[in-house]
Amino acid sequence: MFALVDCNNFYVSCERVFNPSLTGKPVVVLSNNDGCFIARSDEAKALGLPMGGPAFKFRDILKKHQVRIFSANFPLYGDMSSRVMATIGDLAPEIEIYSIDEAFIDLGGFSRFGLEHHASRIRYTVRKHTGIPVSIGIGSTKTLAKAASRMAKKNPGYEGVCMLSTQKEISEALATLKVEDIWGIGRQWNRLLETRNIRTALDYSLAPASWIRKNLHIPGIRIQEELNGHSCLPLEQIRPPKQSICTSRSFGRTVTSLDELQQAVATFAGKCSRKLRQEGSVASMLTVFICTSPFNEPHLKYRGTRTLAMLRPSQDTISVIRAAELALASIYREGFEYKKAGVIVSGLTPAQSFGRELTLFDTEAAAGNDRQKSLMEAMEHINRRYGPAAVRIAAENENAWKPNQTMKSAHYTTGWNDIITLGE
DNA sequence: TCTGGGGTCCTAGGACCC
């Protein structure tokens, strides 16, 4: 049996841990740049504030009900997440961390304790150790566990833990689950399924496999198998190395000049190379994209994107920034108001395998490689000690385009200054 | 005025190999 442990309204719950006066009040957390709702408390959901809804369209409701609004504080949420995952891992060693707020666990070895009882213990312990409320769903496949966790969350009668074990329980649950709420069924497929009158998860589980194979392909078949109790998706305890890494941001204001775009793109490239070093990978390709607001009039819209091969696979900040500058110069067009840009590094391979490898055009590459590597190490050493931007490449500069974040809470668990403030 | 960020998998089609 699998269980899914899912944090309730995770980002809002993180804010509440350090600010208990938010309990029982409507609370929302906004995306970067204070754009959309990315987390809502139950009270905020009840007011009709939709997931992903742009905040400015709901200003009246927010004001009228004195909704507490927070800018995204990802260092806080990431740190709270690792505490939650560590707590779960203590009580269930076979764990797959599926997202920042969800973990699958294998309950195979726990039957003699009673699965529901053990799940309740996990739920209680996570709450006690971290302050974060969770819901737990149990089923014979990951997809059924996911469905069960949804029931646990929606229906207070379950007290946070729902197990689907008998065929009767499963069928009844699937009959109440809308097809669009199945894990793996998104908007497009929902639309297609509607035309075939497939509206509930039960309908989907009974639909002709040949039709699903033809229209929803292999992923669709897997979902059907999983709903029927045949496990196709194993627990993935070891995260495979990343295949691509992306850093992108919307700008706090529109940016028109190449100079300012260069500063933004260099900053994203720098971030990508730090992520590469953290991952232990080198990138062989790099993509830069820049775009105007997608809500612009058609003639004011532009999206430029360019992918190029790196001279040699690299994780070095200077090489990555240089490549990104080249790519940017080839797609920049004057006269547009740019709202967002990003850098993607791909074709990733483990860094070790490129230790001494030369490319066809290398002359003094080996020496240069070593020097750049020590430079990166020295910079990171300094920044670990004196703060994240104590030294940086001059091209990296976020003054012009910095996203808006006007309602950010403190770094309660990751910044000494904020911890001290809290204590006072 | 104001609309997020970071990923994965799968398929089809084109180019190439022997």
Added chain:
DNA sequence: TCTGGGGTCCTAGGACCC
């Protein structure tokens, strides 16, 4: 007129997830 069979790799695009 008629022209094989069995592959791989890469890319773009479309779907999905949180």
